Amino acid sequence: MTTLLMIGTRKGLFLARSDDRATWSVDGPHFAMNAVYAATIDARPAASGGSVRLLAGADSEHWGPSVFRSDDLGASWQETEGGAIRFPAETGAALVRTWQLVPAGADQPGVVWAGVEPGALFRSDDGGESFSLVEGLWEHPHRERWMPGGGGLCLHTVVPHATDPDRMLVGVSAAGVYRSDDGGKSWEASNTGIDAWRMPDQRPEFGQCVHKFAGHPDRADQLFLQNHGGVYRSDDFGATWSAIGGGLPADFGFPLAVHPHRAGTAYVYPLVKDEHRMPPDDRCRIYCTTDAGESWEPLADGLPQEHAYVSVLRDALCTDDADPAGVYFGTRSGEVFASANEGASWTSIVRHLPDVLVVRAAELP
Amino acid sequence: MTAGAPAAVRVRVPASLRAYTGGEPGVEVDLGSLGEKPTIGALLDHLATTHPDLERRLRDEQRQLRRHVNLFLGSDNVRDLADQETPLSAGTEVAVMPAVSGG
Numbered sequence: 001m002t003t004l005l006m007i008g009t010r011k012g013l014f015l016a017r018s019d020d021r022a023t024w025s026v027d028g029p030h031f032a033m034n035a036v037y038a039a040t041i042d043a044r045p046a047a048s049g050g051s052v053r054l055l056a057g058a059d060s061e062h063w064g065p066s067v068f069r070s071d072d073l074g075a076s077w078q079e080t081e082g083g084a085i086r087f088p089a090e091t092g093a094a095l096v097r098t099w100q101l102v103p104a105g106a107d108q109p110g111v112v113w114a115g116v117e118p119g120a121l122f123r124s125d126d127g128g129e130s131f132s133l134v135e136g137l138w139e140h141p142h143r144e145r146w147m148p149g150g151g152g153l154c155l156h157t158v159v160p161h162a163t164d165p166d167r168m169l170v171g172v173s174a175a176g177v178y179r180s181d182d183g184g185k186s187w188e189a190s191n192t193g194i195d196a197w198r199m200p201d202q203r204p205e206f207g208q209c210v211h212k213f214a215g216h217p218d219r220a221d222q223l224f225l226q227n228h229g230g231v232y233r234s235d236d237f238g239a240t241w242s243a244i245g246g247g248l249p250a251d252f253g254f255p256l257a258v259h260p261h262r263a264g265t266a267y268v269y270p271l272v273k274d275e276h277r278m279p280p281d282d283r284c285r286i287y288c289t290t291d292a293g294e295s296w297e298p299l300a301d302g303l304p305q306e307h308a309y310v311s312v313l314r315d316a317l318c319t320d321d322a323d324p325a326g327v328y329f330g331t332r333s334g335e336v337f338a339s340a341n342e343g344a345s346w347t348s349i350v351r352h353l354p355d356v357l358v359v360r361a362a363e364l365p
Numbered sequence: 366m367t368a369g370a371p372a373a374v375r376v377r378v379p380a381s382l383r384a385y386t387g388g389e390p391g392v393e394v395d396l397g398s399l400g401e402k403p404t405i406g407a408l409l410d411h412l413a414t415t416h417p418d419l420e421r422r423l424r425d426e427q428r429q430l431r432r433h434v435n436l437f438l439g440s441d442n443v444r445d446l447a448d449q450e451t452p453l454s455a456g457t458e459v460a461v462m463p464a465v466s467g468g
Binding site: 060061082094095 | 427
């Protein structure tokens with residue numbers, strides 16, 4: 001079985017492949033000098049006899065953003081017509097960057113969601129060939145008051161509910177979590193319990209600087225969230241959130257990923273808040289909870305434990321779908337670490353890349 | 366201009382954009398296809414029809430020039446002239462140049 005790892009960097013996309021998750025071959029860069037913030041491996045078409053589709057959102061500092069697709073596992077790439085994502089003229093907005101590409105559930109085989117900057121959600125019904133603006137969120141009365149985070153006003157996280165296609169959550173920096181229960185027609189802020197940093201009111205309706213959140217399909221209402229400060233859990237699909245970061249050496253950080261098979265297991269990469277933003281004790285460690293945040297365990301075997309000043313961006317940590325699960329993360333200093341045993345031990349699989357922005361992995365059918 | 370030849374403007378593109386001009390170093394556009402008052406904006410509107418993948422690399426979907434794209438007429442950046450209202454005349458060459466930016 002071959003595992004494919006997509007590595008989006010500030011200067012292009014790299015593809016790593018392995019038959020044993022121990023030795024890897026890496027090719028690239030694809031889309032050189034394009035920042036690749038969004039990448040996804042959409043295996044749903046394979047279930048109906050089609051090809052696994054790779055999607056990448058690439059943006060050139062000079063020539064603008066586009067969505068690209070590959071139906072031959074990255075051997076060739078085709079640009080979508082018109083770049084696929086464009087704001088309607090009447091919005092007055094122009095696409096800066098695609099931050100997130102997320103296939104919907106298997107019961108919606110053509111649906112792909114795109115989170116973009118400036119903060120908006122787009123929907124595709126043709127596997128990512130074309131997208132249309134989700135107007136219900138764009139027209140939300142809060143949007144005019146959303147403030148951009150350090151990365152821009154980006155919609156960076158899309159989490160469809162695992163069993164109810166009408167329900168979904170999105171995350172916007174620094175506006176927070178928004179929830180729809182009617183397929184995206186209407187939205188409401190969903191930040192109850194999450195602290196807002198650098199705001200006069202620590203618990204506003206919106207304005208939280210949410211960095212990443214994710215859930216497990218076997219426990220559809222449970223989510224884990226890495227905030228600008230604080231790690232949280234929701235057991236009611238985002239209606240309320242509770243802090244679970246007490247067992248971490250620092251509760252600041254950017255990425256968060258969940259185990260592909262075990263609900264209640266999640267991974268984060270703590271950084272010392274807020275002006276430091278490097279790992280505690282200068283040691284590179286992923287932290288894992290297997291009990292939904294009651295306790296956390298450092299995972300450090302094989303990772304640099306002295307003078308390690310590396311940070312990991314919000315989408316640069318992921319798991320694959322194998323058993324035992326693989327866990328992967330890429331650093332802003334261009335190194336990618338992989339674990340084939342759920343984080344128990346790690347190896348460096350590639351170094352000296354540009355800053356890693358996103359990693360996504362899957363076993364190929 | 367050659368006597369009797371149709372009046373045209375030429376858009377010269379850098380190598381990184383030649384994938385969108387059929388490999389050619391530029392695109393020639395008949396001035397008459399740009400309406401009564403040929404301008405940079407009218408030229409780009411025309412390219413949106415004939416070379417849409419090129420045009421959208423120069424302007425965003427709100428028809429604004431991308432921030433790091435410069436269009437020169439001779440040594441003049443159109444941003445220092447009348448931007449997209451800058452008039453064009455027969456024989457003008459419009460040079461597309463990416464700004465010196467990025468790391």
